[in-house]
Amino acid sequence: MADRSVDVSVKSVIDTVTRRFALDQRSPHGPAHWMRVRANGLMLASITGADKRVVEYFALLHDSCRLNDWEDPEHGSRAAEFATQLFDEGVFVDLSTRQLHQLVTACRGHTFEGSHDDITVATCWDADRLDLPRVGISVDSSRLATDEARGSGLIEWADQRARAWCSRIYGQHWIALNMSGNYPKCE
């Protein structure tokens, strides 16, 4: 069962990041995606032992600085800079310098890199990849960074939630978008 509870520090980050987000709230890279990545990440972290606070902040930040839903290869780097800015401003009241480093690494590398020795960073990336079905892309288990994401039923669990959101928001319109070939390659 997904963890839907949000504590005060996470709520504060959600408010800050949502204000920063420049795209439509229904964007496939928007708040609904962040919260599914958070749920994926918390579920996976309970198996991998990843740092759950870093995973939560990654979920909220990693796509928050996108400028469009299509090609935006620098959005991970911008998210990493944003994370550092929020840390300096005291928004992350409960994050150590080491945790900030993990968060920055995860945000910066999430679109280009495959795996990472740090299990927290690897868990962040898998949490994001598990939500690919929201844009009609099935998860390729060979591209997941952790064994735990491959063998725990998480792929199917995440797939159902992602596709349900997709059909609720886009319906038939989504099919047209997807077949046009214009839709984002989203991670």
Ligand SMILES: [Fe+2]
């Ligand atoms: Fe991304």
Ligand SMILES: [Fe+2]
């Ligand atoms: Fe994402």
